[in-house]
Amino acid sequence: MSGASIPYHLRPHKSVDRRLFLDLLARFERWTPLTNYVYVSMGAYPLEDHKLVHRNLGITKLIAFDLDEEIVARQNFNKPIETCHCFKKKSSELISELDGILSECSFSNPGGLIVWLDYTSPGQLGHQLREFESLLNKLRPGDLVRVTVNAQPNALLEPQASGAAPLLAAEKRERQYKNIKSRIGEFLPSDTSPDDMTQEGLPLVISKSFGAAALKAFPSYGENIYLPISIMRYADGEQMLSITGVIISRGDKDNFIEKLDLESWPFTSLEWSTIHQILVPALTIRERLFLERGIMTKDSADLVQELGFHTASDIQIEDFLESYRSYYRFYPTLLSAEI
């Protein structure tokens, strides 16, 4: 589980991604109130997202799960409220036992479900797609599903023997393609080729594969659809892709988009091929406050000039400013504190 052991506050991209998810949920309330929803996610030991949805949205029906007993024990210690139930389950078990788990928690009649499958293991992409499909098969209109998966091309390679000569880029892409095909062949877009095995290309391939899985769960002629709302990629180390969508009746789709004013939300993805990138360099407080004041009025080149430097944490400031303009409100400011 790469990244799982890095403390959350050292993963600024994930933090922004999560904040944007909350922003989206707040918008979702224009469609239907979330207070009676059940929130289900792995949560890891700190239950960070459970705390956030509880504090920000007032959701009290919380479910967390993990396959490690120790982590579940720690979740039980860290849970924000007593109505947060923590289970020792694999994600596949959680999905197949979902109805039973809800009634065990006395959440049998919720307003809806928000499920976040926050996967980490790149080798399990095949399982992850199939779990996503079987989860969709258990849900109904109004339910939200979010998945996060690894989208790092190099994660598709077997580790090389130490001392071996590095692979040529073309060889590497060939192997990555072969591996992804063997894992998720039936979901892969028909035009996928080794040339797609890049930092930009792979998230697109994976996103469309989830689109294919959604189609299997909700056929084109059916009454309901899984509508992607927001698809983002970001990298705290390895690149991740997170997809958020809603199950909705086909007839409600246009009304839903209009009510949430998704056309004006900068991170909307109503197509599987629309993927937003989040770039979050570590800024000092002085830099952040400077940018925040000017970001809505000045253009990027002027801001960079006034800063007097072009890169931060290996990220081009100008590239970053493009997306920062949309999410600056959620930029995490982390202070070290002694308690």
Next chain:
Amino acid sequence: MAITTEKIGSAVASPTKDFFVRMLTRDIELQDAILDLLDNCVDGIVRSGSKHGAALPYEGFKATISIATDHFIIEDNCGGIPIEVAKKYAFAIGRPPSISAAPSGATVGMYGIGMKRAIFKLGTDALVESRNDIGFAVEFTPDWMIDDKWDELPMYGLADQKLQERGTRIEIYELHEDVKLVFGNPSWIDDFRKTVSRHYSLIIAKGFSVSIGSPDEIAGGIPSIPAENFKLLQTAAGADDGKRIEPYVYTGKIGDVDVEIFAGLYRELLTEDEAEEEEDTRGHSDDAGWTVACNDRVVIWKDRSRLTGWGEATVPNYHGQFIAITGIVILRSDDPKKLPLTTTKRGIDAASNIYSEVKDLMRDTTKNLTSFTNKWKKFPQNLQDLYRASEYVDLPKLRAMAAELPMTVSRRIDGMKKYEPKYPEPVQEKTSVRVSFVAQKSDVMALAKSLFDDEKAKPGIVGEAAFNQALKAIKVPRK
């Protein structure tokens, strides 16, 4: 039987058009209906006399399918419909017996309903234009569709600049509501492309080109669909006994049908860990199973059910351990009625005599291959030795190989030759035995900590190390 009383009137006995259209389209899926239109393109090439046996007999022939929420267009350059054929039966439902008996070449169309059924399935307004000898256009109008009379359809001349390459163009408008929904979904269109890359894999490999997309994608020159290839693993001969992994091959004739069967492994067997995972949920995209093609058209794709002999007679049911086993059956005949084709061309006429003979051979092969994986299941750590110098053999190469292999004749089926290789067996099978048992997690962890200073060492490895230590202890004489 003769009635002698006076006739007093007549009773309507013809089908209503609405009933007929609904019955005809009910049991076919949309994708299969569109594939029927593609089949017509390919049959056009075959009828116009492409050479069987040439490496790329369909090169230069293409079909383009444009899909939008308000219309559907398929256009090909595959020879078009001769005017006499159009007048007599291309637009009739079913073929008159006189036509049906005539030899058609190795086509897949045989019932004479494909085009009409596809049009009815998609919408209520269609224009068919074609040029072989004399170009013509025929329109199905919404009025004709709802009218209960089976009036003949008027034919019109075709403007000279249209379809100059000789081919057919079918445009369909007034799409049904469910069809509109499906056509508006890019994921569905991509799924259809995948269906074509499978069911047309042999035809595309022979040079036929199919492009499918939205009008914009077609205008932008979307690349044609690649074939999903069939290939089998072959390894170098073992040092001592010459045994190796190589394809099973059967070729010959059953009645008027040419039969080719190739089977074997398409990937390495699962490792111990992978096998354990597969037991839990399916994690690998799996290409296992039997593919069957009739006159190059794939009608069964990677099937693992009784339809292809799995779980019948002594063959075990398919499960994850058999993930590497695959095979292809290629049936060919100049008289398509001899082939076990169904009207939807998805699945097979399992009751046909020819298929039941072929299935016996398929079952034998599957049985041999499952025994092979069963033997190795016990010794997964030695699997790597199996794949010395492994390479893939594709279909053209398999066919070339068949001519050189030391084939033997089949005792049961006259005219069939076969090559049934002996696969390597684990040497330890006679001297070794598998040990497995269940233990307390905490005990395994304690042992792992003591043996490897790593609580997370794999239980199998911990067990083996503990066993070896115990063994060493009794073998070393105590002082």
